[in-house]
Amino acid sequence: MAHQKKDFRITVEKYLKERKPNHRYTAFDYCYNHFHPKNFDSMKFDMKESCLVLYNYLANWWMLRNSFLMQANYEHLIPTIRYIAASDPHLWKIDVDCYTDNNIKNIVTTCKDIKEKLALGKFKPSVILTTKILLGVYGFVPAFDGKFGNTFRIIFEDCGFRSCNAKACQRIRTFYEDHKPEIDDFHKSIRTIDFLTGKTTSLRYPKAKIIDMYGFQKAGLKNG
Numbered sequence: 001m002a003h004q005k006k007d008f009r010i011t012v013e014k015y016l017k018e019r020k021p022n023h024r025y026t027a028f029d030y031c032y033n034h035f036h037p038k039n040f041d042s043m044k045f046d047m048k049e050s051c052l053v054l055y056n057y058l059a060n061w062w063m064l065r066n067s068f069l070m071q072a073n074y075e076h077l078i079p080t081i082r083y084i085a086a087s088d089p090h091l092w093k094i095d096v097d098c099y100t101d102n103n104i105k106n107i108v109t110t111c112k113d114i115k116e117k118l119a120l121g122k123f124k125p126s127v128i129l130t131t132k133i134l135l136g137v138y139g140f141v142p143a144f145d146g147k148f149g150n151t152f153r154i155i156f157e158d159c160g161f162r163s164c165n166a167k168a169c170q171r172i173r174t175f176y177e178d179h180k181p182e183i184d185d186f187h188k189s190i191r192t193i194d195f196l197t198g199k200t201t202s203l204r205y206p207k208a209k210i211i212d213m214y215g216f217q218k219a220g221l222k223n224g
Contacts, residue, residue, distance in 0.1 A: 008182045008214060015217040016190070021198040027060035028209065029192040031136040035084055036203060037092055042085040050084075051077045057136045058129070061143075068123035079117040084137055094140040096183075096207045099173040104166050107141050110134065111164040131164050139206030142172065147219035148212060175211060186210045 019025045033039055034053045055074035064070055091110065094103045111130050118125040118133075132143040141164065142148055149161045156171045176183055190205040 008179050011214050011217050012182075012186055012210060015213045019193075021193055021195075024060040026193050027057045028136055030195045031057035032139055032206075032209075033192050033194065033201060033203060035137045037089045038203065040085075045081075045085060047078060047081060050081045051075065054081065054133070054136070058132065061132055061136075061145075063129050063132055067129065068120050068125070069129075071123070072120055076120065077118075080114060080133070083113060083117050087138075091138050091140065094138070096140075096173055096176040096211060097180075099169055099176075101166075103140075104169040107134070107169060108165060110138070111141075127163055134164070135209060135212060139209055141169065141208050142212035142215060144168070145216070148215035150219045151215040172208070172211060176207060183207050183210050 015025070031053055034050065051074040054077055058064060058069070069076065087110075091106060094106065111127075111134060114133055115125050115130045118129065128143065128145045131141060132145065134141050135143045144161050144164065152161050152171070152175070153159070155175065159167055159171045161168050161171075184207070187204055187207050187210060190210070191200040192203045192205065193199070194201050
């Protein structure tokens with residue numbers, strides 16, 4: 001267990017070394033900051049700016065490459081932004097330490113809704129794309145991309161992390177409980193970076209994002 005805790009800290013710290021105001025990793029900060037209820041006025045928001053913020057975040061995380069979104073531009077995100085603007089502010093209070101059955105249900109429902117809003121004709125968004133948006137906007141679940149999946153399929157052999165469902169969320173909750181002190185420490189110390197000033201804000205990195213960082217970075221270390 002001590003080795004696992006040390007491994008977790010080292011892996012997350014390697015990720016954080018790359019985090020600078022102009023680095024692609026910080027696209028998460030700018031997206032999360034923009035849509036967080038502390039900053040986002042659902043009655044007065046700028047649609048064009050919001051579409052561009054989300055579009056840039058997705059571009060920085062390779063979500064446009066080989067995606068059906070390459071057949072559209074950022075205007076296609078308008079229905080998704082409208083959905084986000086109408087979201088219950090409670091969604092931003094959900095994190096891995098409060099993955100109750102009801103909150104997990106809300107995560108799964110939101111994922112399905114975002115998938116419907118993003119659809120382009122016969123093209124349906126992947127779980128990678130939809131969970132990447134859930135992470136960047138709400139911060140309540142890791143992104144189930146290839147690297148995260150590769151890491152967590154080894155940790156939990158009974159879950160494929162190829163769908164945002166109750167079982168996957170329950171396994172993430174278990175991982176949090178097994179690494180609670182380390183994750184809580186990072187949560188307390190890491191705050192998002194402000195786009196205009198390059199300084200830290202009052203918003204803390206969600207615990208789900210910290211788990212996402214571990215899963216992403218751990219797979220990179222194995223492959224590198």
